[in-house]
Amino acid sequence: MARYVLKRLVHAILVLWAAYTLAFIMLTALPGNAISNLINNPQNQLTPEDGKILRAFYGLDEPVVIQYLHALDALFHGNFGYSLSNGAKVSDLLGDALPSTLQLTGLGFVFGAVIAAGVGIGGSYARWNWLRTLLRSFPALAASVPSFVIGILILYYFSFELHLIPAVDNGTFLALVGPAATLGIMISAPLSQVFSASIAATRRQPFVHVLQARGADERYIFGRGVLRNSSLPVLTMLGLAVGELIAGSVVTEAVFARNGIGQITLNAVNTQDLPVVQGVVLVATTGYVLVNLVVDVVYPLVDPRIGADVLAKQLTRTKRPTGSTPVGSGVDEAMSPRLSEEVTTR
Incomplete structure (x- = not known):
């Protein structure tokens, strides 16, 4: 059972990473961003030097790969970054x-x-x-x-x-x-x-x-x-x-x-x-993954056939002797006699 839960946990981590990476790629491929819109807005009256300072502060002047690595490093340290619109965390x-x-x-x-x-x-x-x-x-x-x-x-x-x-x-x-x-x-x-x-x-x-x-x-x-x-x-x-x-x-x-x-x-x-969209994607994906992880863990508790199948795979890895009755066989057939016996004894 521990191996089964660990496998599902690894899958959950991979899904989180894939969702975060996909969101970064899709949003980076779009033309413009909040800082570029701010710099190009004539009402703000920002000089080209001010624009360079803002882009350097948010790391937007670096290659996309470097930006992605910086974002992952900040994420591992619990830092989601700052909003490009209002500068808030x-x-x-x-x-x-x-x-x-x-x-x-x-x-x-x-x-x-x-x-x-x-x-x-x-x-x-x-x-x-x-x-x-x-x-x-x-x-x-x-x-x-x-x-x-x-x-x-x-x-x-x-x-x-x-x-x-x-x-x-x-x-x-x-x-x-x-x-x-x-x-x-x-x-x-x-x-x-x-x-x-x-x-x-x-x-x-x-x-x-x-x-x-x-x-x-x-x-x-x-x-x-x-x-x-x-x-x-x-x-x-x-x-x-x-x-x-x-x-x-x-x-x-x-x-x-x-x-x-x-x-x-x-x-x-x-x-x-x-940064805000990436944070939202990560939070939403985390909730989705956690609920499905709980469902995967509850499955063997609700359906004995799944638990028996997991146990059978573990026994197979430990070279279970041949000739024995497969684990989990007759679960469906055993359900009816057990229920029928309860009805009879009522």
């Missing part, structure tokens, strides 16, 4: 904006998971056929509507019409509900679709028919077998949903006038502020 800018965005994405993640769970379970187990049909159509509807449209509708009805939530960020929890619900609806579409399909596929498995033949009710079958097996694809989608949350926060913060990473990203891209 990038770490201070991100530190001030990050708590607001974390609150937004965290609550949006909870809303999305709750909505997806309700739609997936209700679409499979609801008593009325019309309700099941309505819930099953929700993923397609939510995925087809852009996030900014959802945000504007929530803002219009719940802020301007019903006066339930503030129209702008005033620092209260109610001001967080509207944008978090927007993000939650956005990410719930793929989650609920995958969860519903996974529940339907799991209910057709042989161990479910065995439990039904033993007299187990639907609640017991769902709690002891269907839910655990259906959650594995959803775990993968949860890791991918973090990327949608980070991207969606940019638009959502603009709609609800929240100061966060999204606003900083928009300003940095408009002014081509390279």
Whole structure:
């Protein structure tokens, strides 16, 4: 297990490096930057000597490779550099904006998971056929509507019409509900679709028919077998949903006038502020990688087949004697008798 976690950790570090390098290359290839725009602006009345001093101070007069190496060295020492637009520390800018965005994405993640769970379970187990049909159509509807449209509708009805939530960020929890619900609806579409399909596929498995033949009710079958097996694809989608949350926060913060990473990203891209954009890319990639790393670690705990496969590979490296029963074989077959025995003893 330790080898498995270490391997995933190395992959995470490589992803962070690749994302930071790609952002540096793409932004460096663009013509101009914040300092060049400042120097070339006639209203600033900067002399050519002042321009050279500014470019030398920010290291923009050096070759691109040297700039990249300096940026990596500063990054290893915890220095994100200074903004080319206002001269502030990038770490201070991100530190001030990050708590607001974390609150937004965290609550949006909870809303999305709750909505997806309700739609997936209700679409499979609801008593009325019309309700099941309505819930099953929700993923397609939510995925087809852009996030900014959802945000504007929530803002219009719940802020301007019903006066339930503030129209702008005033620092209260109610001001967080509207944008978090927007993000939650956005990410719930793929989650609920995958969860519903996974529940339907799991209910057709042989161990479910065995439990039904033993007299187990639907609640017991769902709690002891269907839910655990259906959650594995959803775990993968949860890791991918973090990327949608980070991207969606940019638009959502603009709609609800929240100061966060999204606003900083928009300003940095408009002014081509390279250090700030690199800092945002690194923070966003770190969050994405950490969540997917947690998902990779949780996988063997949820699915015993993955844990058995990891153990089998470790035993293979240690030259396990031939002729023994492969580790992890019969996991699926053993699940049904174990559940059936529990039903019998109830």
